[in-house]
Amino acid sequence: MSVFVPTVELLRDLVQRPSVTPDDKGCQALIAARLEALGFTIENMPAGDVENLWARLGTDAPLVVLAGHTDVVPTGDESQWRVPPFSAEVIDNKMYGRGTSDMKGGVAAMITAVERLLGQHKTLNGSIAFLITSDEEGPAIHGTRHVVDTLAARGETIQQCIVGEPSSSDVLGDVIRHGRRGSYGCRLVVSGIQGHVAYPHLAKNPVHDLSPFLTELIGIQWDEGNEFFPATSLQISNIHAGTGATNVIPGQVTVDFNLRYCPDTTPAMIQTRIEDLATKHQLDADFTWLDSANPFITEPGPLTRAVERAVIKRTGVTPNLNTAGGTSDGRFIAKLAEEVIEFGTTNATIHQIDECVDIEELVTASCIYEDVLIELLTDSPQS
Ligand SMILES: [Zn+2]
Known part of the structure; x- marks a missing residue:
């Protein structure tokens, strides 16, 4: 069965629905119709303003x-886009549009992979399910987390899960993610006393108080990383102070920072160390912490091995297993599944102007998903 036309056409139909988070704009109805035709049982699990x-x-x-x-x-x-962002135009073998790469391409490639699988194999040694949400790019509260909680309440278990996020870095297949670092954020407000710049003895400048603290903060080596995770890193994302006038010492400064952490360092360790540092620097500090994602890791098992084999067969590339990158819904599914990996096309243009996916990569990714399903769910070896 042809891979190219069905995958490209399905992706185009999805991209042309402008489903800016959390508005699904009918994408899931399209997917459900496609899967129902294959015999899938469809359950919509909406929550809040999110479609699942x-x-x-x-x-x-x-x-x-x-x-x-x-x-x-x-x-x-x-x-600024070279083509309208929901046009799904193909230029030089790349389809352009918001979501082509992150990750309607992965969704289309997985669906057509299942269509081809079922075209050849009427019975499977197990089951297949799709878990699709419209709240991955948003707060991610009513999305995959909600579905996983619902499945857990029913006592359902998942053996293997592929998240079709664009995991590849330079070429298709170079990276399989089998975990993710945690994400821990903070808003720090340091207070001083506002005043006239000509009368500093009557004021207390919180920016001056903050500076040596920040220098020490960004120099902290949190851990060395380990076999599976890169070292914990901290980045300052925003600093705001001042009234706009050049002759006023600000009364407060606000700093946002985020740590992507390896499990060798825990949020509690981070919080204690940073709050102690503020005390040492005698800051009048107010911390608001946000634990936005726990780290997860799954040991490589049959799924990881099947993806590695399929990637090598289809691309000649030997994939690297790692846990880099941003957070993803894999962290929720990992609570219920024995093995969770993320695998998909390259991610160079995600979230950018002129996001695009290479059609050949997309088609090859679909073949890889198919090979993996054949290995896990049929008696045939990978063809
Ligand atoms: Zn994504």
């Missing part, structure tokens, strides 16, 4: 889940 789809074929274990999201990030200034 759980579609399952079969009742036996093992259950292999294909996970993804239909929501996309905003386009930014549309006039």
Whole structure:
């Protein structure tokens, strides 16, 4: 069965629905219709303003889940795009549009992979399910987390899950993610006393108080990383102070920073160390901490091995297993699944103006998903 036309056409239909998070704009209805035709049982699991789809074929274990999201990030200034961002135009073998790479491409590639699989194999040694949400790019509260909680309450378990996020870095297949670092953020407000710059003895400048603290903060070596995780890193993302006038000493300064952490360092360790540092520097400090993602890791098992084999066969590239990159919904699914990996096309243009996906990569990714399903769910070796 042809890979090229169905995958490209499905992706175009998805991209042309401008599903800026959390508005699904009918993407899941399209996906559900496609899966229902293959015999999947469709369950919509909306929560809040989020659409979620759980579609399952079969009742036996093992259950292999294909996970993804239909929501996309905003386009930014549309006039800067070389083509309109929801046009899905193909130029030089690349399809342009918001979500082509992150990750409607992955969703389309997984769906057509299942269509081809079922075209050849009428019975499977297990089940397949799709878990699709419209809240991955947003707060991620009512999305995959909600579906996983619902499945957990029913006592369902997942053996293997592929999240079709664009994991590849330079070429298709170079990276499989089998975990993610944690994300821990903070807003720090340091107070001083506002005053006239000509009368500093009557004021207390919080920016001056903050500076040596920040120098020490950014120099901290949190850990060395370990076999699976890169070292914890801290980045300052925003600093705001001042009234706009050049002759006023500000009364407060606000700093936002975020740590992507390796499990060798815990949020409690981070918080204690940073608050102690503020005390040492005698800051009048107010901390608001946000624990936005726990780290997760899954030990390589049958799924990881199947993806590695398929990647090598289809691309000649030997994939690197790592845990770099931003957070993803894999962290929620990992609570319920024995093995969760993220695998998909290259991510060079995600969230950018002129986001695009290389059609050949997309088609090859779809073949890799198909090979993996054949290995996990049929008696045939990878063809
Ligand atoms: Zn994504």
